[in-house]
Amino acid sequence: MRLNPGLIWTIMRLRLKRVMADRANLIWLVAMPLVFSFIMGELMGNWSSGSSPQFTFIVYGAANGGEQLAEILAPLEDHEDFALVVRDTTASRASIRALLEESRVSGALLVGDGFADSLAAGLTPTVDFFHDSERGSSQRIRGAFEPVFAAAAVRISAQQLVDPAAAADDPGKATAFDVARYDSLVAAPRVRLDAEVLGRSREANLLLTDSRQHSGPSYTLMFILMFLLMGAKDLVQEQKQRTLDRLRLSWASTGDLVLGFFLSGMIVGAFQAVLLLGMNAAIFGIDYGPSPACLVLVMLLFVAVSSAAGLLLGTLSRSGGQADGLGMVLGLGLPALGGLWWPLEIVPPFMQSIGRALPTGQAITIFHDMIGRGWGIAESAPMLLGLTAWLVVLLALAVVFFRRAVNP
Amino acid sequence: MLSGLGALVRKDLLRQVRDVKSLVIYLGVPLLLTFIMGISFGGGVFGGSGISAIPMALAGGDLPGGMRDQLTQGLQETGLFTVTWTDSTEAARLVAEGEVRAALILPDELMSRFFQGDDVVFKLWKDPNSQVKAGIVEAIMTGILGQFQAKEAAYRSLWPDDELGEFGELEEPLEEIFSGDPVRAVRALRTDDGALREELLLRFERGASFGQSMQEPALVLDLHDRQDWAAEDDTRPSRNLYDYFLPAFAVFFMMWGTVAIIRDLHRERENRTLARILTGPVNVATVALGKWVTAVIMASTQLMVLLIAGGLLFGVRVGDAPVALLLVAVATAGAAASVYLILGLVVSTEKAMDALTTVFTLVFGMLGGNFFPIDLMPPALHAVGRITFNYWGNRAFSEIITHGKGLFDVVDELLVLSTIATLGLIVAVAIFAVRQRRGVAA
Numbered sequence: 001m002r003l004n005p006g007l008i009w010t011i012m013r014l015r016l017k018r019v020m021a022d023r024a025n026l027i028w029l030v031a032m033p034l035v036f037s038f039i040m041g042e043l044m045g046n047w048s049s050g051s052s053p054q055f056t057f058i059v060y061g062a063a064n065g066g067e068q069l070a071e072i073l074a075p076l077e078d079h080e081d082f083a084l085v086v087r088d089t090t091a092s093r094a095s096i097r098a099l100l101e102e103s104r105v106s107g108a109l110l111v112g113d114g115f116a117d118s119l120a121a122g123l124t125p126t127v128d129f130f131h132d133s134e135r136g137s138s139q140r141i142r143g144a145f146e147p148v149f150a151a152a153a154v155r156i157s158a159q160q161l162v163d164p165a166a167a168a169d170d171p172g173k174a175t176a177f178d179v180a181r182y183d184s185l186v187a188a189p190r191v192r193l194d195a196e197v198l199g200r201s202r203e204a205n206l207l208l209t210d211s212r213q214h215s216g217p218s219y220t221l222m223f224i225l226m227f228l229l230m231g232a233k234d235l236v237q238e239q240k241q242r243t244l245d246r247l248r249l250s251w252a253s254t255g256d257l258v259l260g261f262f263l264s265g266m267i268v269g270a271f272q273a274v275l276l277l278g279m280n281a282a283i284f285g286i287d288y289g290p291s292p293a294c295l296v297l298v299m300l301l302f303v304a305v306s307s308a309a310g311l312l313l314g315t316l317s318r319s320g321g322q323a324d325g326l327g328m329v330l331g332l333g334l335p336a337l338g339g340l341w342w343p344l345e346i347v348p349p350f351m352q353s354i355g356r357a358l359p360t361g362q363a364i365t366i367f368h369d370m371i372g373r374g375w376g377i378a379e380s381a382p383m384l385l386g387l388t389a390w391l392v393v394l395l396a397l398a399v400v401f402f403r404r405a406v407n408p
Numbered sequence: 409m410l411s412g413l414g415a416l417v418r419k420d421l422l423r424q425v426r427d428v429k430s431l432v433i434y435l436g437v438p439l440l441l442t443f444i445m446g447i448s449f450g451g452g453v454f455g456g457s458g459i460s461a462i463p464m465a466l467a468g469g470d471l472p473g474g475m476r477d478q479l480t481q482g483l484q485e486t487g488l489f490t491v492t493w494t495d496s497t498e499a500a501r502l503v504a505e506g507e508v509r510a511a512l513i514l515p516d517e518l519m520s521r522f523f524q525g526d527d528v529v530f531k532l533w534k535d536p537n538s539q540v541k542a543g544i545v546e547a548i549m550t551g552i553l554g555q556f557q558a559k560e561a562a563y564r565s566l567w568p569d570d571e572l573g574e575f576g577e578l579e580e581p582l583e584e585i586f587s588g589d590p591v592r593a594v595r596a597l598r599t600d601d602g603a604l605r606e607e608l609l610l611r612f613e614r615g616a617s618f619g620q621s622m623q624e625p626a627l628v629l630d631l632h633d634r635q636d637w638a639a640e641d642d643t644r645p646s647r648n649l650y651d652y653f654l655p656a657f658a659v660f661f662m663m664w665g666t667v668a669i670i671r672d673l674h675r676e677r678e679n680r681t682l683a684r685i686l687t688g689p690v691n692v693a694t695v696a697l698g699k700w701v702t703a704v705i706m707a708s709t710q711l712m713v714l715l716i717a718g719g720l721l722f723g724v725r726v727g728d729a730p731v732a733l734l735l736v737a738v739a740t741a742g743a744a745a746s747v748y749l750i751l752g753l754v755v756s757t758e759k760a761m762d763a764l765t766t767v768f769t770l771v772f773g774m775l776g777g778n779f780f781p782i783d784l785m786p787p788a789l790h791a792v793g794r795i796t797f798n799y800w801g802n803r804a805f806s807e808i809i810t811h812g813k814g815l816f817d818v819v820d821e822l823l824v825l826s827t828i829a830t831l832g833l834i835v836a837v838a839i840f841a842v843r844q845r846r847g848v849a850a
Contacts, residue, residue: 024763032770039774039789093632100634103782103790124628132634143547147554149629151561156626158562161617171610172617174566181568185561191528193553195546198503199536321429329437336444341779345509346540347448349460372536373504 004256011260012267018234019268028230029272033223034279041215041284055082055106055137057145060096063088065127066116072152081140082106096130100138107131107141122160151186155179200289200374213287216280217367218340221360223276224269224303226331228310231268232323235261235314239405254403258311262395265307266300273299289370294377294384298370301387302363308394315401334360343368362386412690416698417705424669424706434665438657438714439721445653446722461490462509462541467499469514488548500533509538510545525571563618570611638811651725652781654718655805659740659798660769660778661714662707666744667765669703670751674758692840696753700745700833707741708734715809729808732815736808739825740801746832747797753839772796777803800824 019025057076062069076084091110099105110128118125129145132138155177163173277299280286288295309330317323335341337351338360344352355361362383369375369383377384425431464483471479476493483489492508499511513531515521522528532549534542564570673695676682685695715733718724726733751768755761773779775789776798782790793799804821807813 022759024759024766027763027766031767035767035771036774039771040779097632097634097637119626124624124626126628126630128630128632130632130634138634143551146629147551147558149627150555151558153625153627153629154555154558154562154622155565157621157624158566158618160626161566161621171613176566177562178565178568182561182565185564186558189553189557189561190526191522191530191553191556191560193530193532193546193549195532195534195550197534197536197542198500319429325429325433325436328433329440332437333440333444336441336448342448343537343540345538351448368537369506373506 002253003259004252007252007256008260008263011257012264015234015261015264016267019231025227028223028227030275030279033219033272033276034283036219036223037216037280037284040219055141056085056104057082057107057109057141058085058087058099058105059109059111060087061090061111061113061115062086064090064113064115065111066119068116068119068152068156069111072148075148076144079144081144082137093128093130100130100132103135106135106137107145109145119156155182158182199372213371214343214364214368216284216286217277217288217371218335218364220273220276220280221302221363221367222331222335222340224272225306225309225334225360226327227272228265228269228303228306229313229327229331230310230324231265232310232314232317232327233320235311236317236320236323239314240320254399254406257406258399258402261311261314262304262307262398265310266303269303269306270300273303287371288367289376290374291370291376294366294370294375294380297377297384298363298366298380298387301384301391302359305359305387305390305394308391308398312394312398312401315398315405334358337361339364356383357386359387359390362390412688413694413698413701416685416690416695417701420669420672420698420702421705423672424702430665430668434661434710435713435717438654438661439717441657442650442654442718442722445657446650462488462545463490463492463507464545465492465494465499465502465508465511467494467496467511467513468516469518470516470520471514471518488544503533503535506535506537509535509541512545512549559618559622563614566618567614570614650718650722651810652806654714654722654724655809656778656802658711658714658718659776659801659805660773662710662741663744663748663769663773663798665710666703666707666741666748667761667769669706670699670745670748671758671761671765673699673752674761678758686844692844693837696749696837696840697833700742700749700836703745703748704738704741707744708737711737711741725809725812728812729814732808732813732818733805735815735822736801736804736818736825739822739829740798740804742829743797743801743825743832746829746836749836750832750839753836753843772798775799776801797825797828800828 059073073084073086093110096108096110099108108130110130112125112127115125115127129142131142159177161172161174162177163170164175167173167175277288281288313323313326313330317326337355338358339355340360344355344361347355356365366380366383369380373379466479480491480493483491494502496513499513502508503511511533513533515529518528530549532546534546673682676685682695686692712734715724715726719726748765751765752761755764775793776782776796777793778798782793782799782802800821804818804825807818807821
C-alpha cells in the first residue's frame, strides 16, 4: 500500500487548525484537567502528612482538666496534621455534634466538671471524644489522641500502686513512681517500630504521598482520552458531509485517511500531554520519576491508544449524537474503572484486575510506579506491552471498520 | 402576560422527548457510573464491601515454631491481613515490587533480646504506592505497640530495679523456654539456691498486681462516633453506597440535561425562530418562563426516572417518602433551570454558553458533592460548597434516601432551593428584558 505523506500531513494540519480555531477546546484541553487536578487533589487531601494543618481538634472544658489534662494534650501541640484549639469554656454535646456535622472541626474533646477533682480523689473520670469514623482528618486526630490518652491512663493507673508504707511488706506496691523516667521511656521506648517507605526519597517529597501526585497524572490521562474520544464526532461529520468520499474519489487511499486521522489525534493528544504534564509539574510540583524515557513512552502509547479508540468510535458511530454518547460513556467509564478517580488498591481484587487490564489502569499504574518506585522502561515493560497490545487491537479494528465505512 | 406559555412549553417538551439519544445519555450514563461506583466500593452482587485483606510479609526473628504459627493465625483471623513468611531480602523485593503492601521485619534473637531488656526494633517496610493499605498496617502495629510501650514504661517507673536480663545462672535455661524447652528452666529453678527463685516470684507478684491495676482504668475515654449518633437519629440508617452515588450522579447529569434545554434559546435565536416567536402574542418573560417550565419538567422527570430505576436495579431506597422525593426533585430542577437560564442569557452565543456552562457544571459538581461526599472535604471547600445549588439538592436527597428522613426534615433545603429558583428566574427574566431593550434578545 502506497502512502501519500503530503495528504496525510494536510489531513493532520486541517484537524489541528480546527481544534485550535475553537477556543472552547482550550477548556477541555487545559483548563478543566488542571481544575480537576487541583480540586480533586484538595478533596482527597494529603495522603501522608506534613502539610499545614487544615483541620481542627477542639477541646472544651479545659479549665476542668487541670494540669493532668494539660500534660495529656502537650504532645499534640504543633501537630502537623491538625491544629489543637483549647477552650476553657464548656459546650453542650449537641453543639459539639453540630460542629462535627458541619465539618467545622474534625475532632472534639469535652472535659466535664470535676475532672481534676475526681482524679485526685482516685475516682475514674470520663472524657468524651467526638469524631467521625468516615473522615480521614477525624481518623488522624483519633489516631494521634488515643495513644497519648492511653499513655496518660496507664500512668495514672500505675501511680495508684504507689504506697510507700505498704511497699515493704507488699511486693505489689511501689515506693514511688518516677514520672521523668516514665516520660523518657514513653518518648524513647526500647521496643519500637521503625516504619520506612521502600521507594523514592520521602524527604525529597517525591513519593506518591501527596494526592496530587495521583490526581495530576490521572486527570491528564482522563482528559486526553476524553478529548480524543469526543473528537470521533468530527469523523462522523466528515462521513455525513461526504468529505471522505470526495477525498477517496480523488487521490487518497484508505491508509492515507486512517493515518491522517490517527496521527492528527496523536499530535493533539501529545500537545495536550506536554502542556498538562508540564503545567502540573510547574504549578503543583509534581515529579514524574527518574525515567524521562518511560514517561515519554507511556504518554506516546496512551495517546496512541486514545487516538485509535477515537478513530474506531468515529467509524462505528452512525451519527454525531451516537459518537458523543458513546464517547461520554467510555470517557467516564474507563477512567473510573481504571483507577484514575481513586487508587485501585481500595477496590475489591476483581475490580483491580479489571482496572489493570484496561489502558487507563495500565497507564496510571506505570505513573505510580515511576513516581513511587522510581521505575523505568524495563520494570514497567509488562504494562507498556499491555498498552501496546491495546494499540494494535484498536488500530487494527479501526482500519477494518474505516475501510468498510469508506468502501461500502 | 403568560399567553402562549402552554404552547411554548408543549413545543419544547416535544422537541426534548423526540431527542432519544440525549435521553439515553442522561439516563444511561448516571446508571452506568452508579453501577461502577457501587461494585467498586459497595460490594453488591460481586462481593463484600470494604477494603480487602491486606497482603503482608513477615520476616526474620527467631520465634519458636508455635509462636510463629500463633502470630500468623492471629493476624489472619482478624480478616485484615494475608500473611506470608519469608526472609528479609525476599520481603524487600515483595514490597518494592508491590506484591505485598507491607513487610514486618522481626529483629534477630527477638525473644532473648526482649527478655534481656535490650532494644527491640521492629521494621515496617511499606509499599510506596499503597498509601491506604500500608497506612492501615502501620496504624494497627503502632496502636498495638503503643499500649505495650506505655505499660512497660509504667512498670519500669514503679520498680526501676526490676530490670530484665539479671537472672544470673538462670539466664541460659530461661532462654530455653523461648526456644521450645521449658523443662530445663523449671529444673534450674528447682536446683537454684533460692535467691533467684525468690526474685522470680517477687516479679511474678508485682507483674500480677500491675496487670490487675491496668485492668481498672484510671481514665475513661468515651468515644462518640458521628456515624453512630447519625444512625441513632435515623429512622433507617443506610449503608448502601448506591444510596449516595445514584442521587449524586442523577443530579449531576440533570445539570447537563438542563443545559441542553436552555441551550435551545441560543439555537432559536441563531436560526431566527426566537424572532418569529416574539412577533406573536408572547414577550421575553413568557419565552424565559417557557424554557424554565420545560427544563423543570424534564429535569425533575429525569431525576425521578433515575431514582426509580436505581430503586429497581440497585435497591436504592426511594419508596419511603415519595412526596418529599418528588418535591426535592422539582425544587432542585427549578434551581438548576434558573441558574442555567441566567448563565445562558449572560452570554451571546451557543458556543460561549457551552464553554461557560461546562466549566460551571464541572466545578459546581465537584464543590457541591456530586463526585465526592461533601462531608469528606476540608472545611474551606465544605463552606464553598454551600454556595452551590446542587449541594442543597444532594443534601436533601441524602436526608431522604440515606437517612430515611421525611418531608419536614428537608424543609430548609427545599426553602433554599425554592429561593434560588424564584430569585434566579426573576434575574433571568430581567436580563432577557434588558437584552430585548438593547435589541440583542432575538
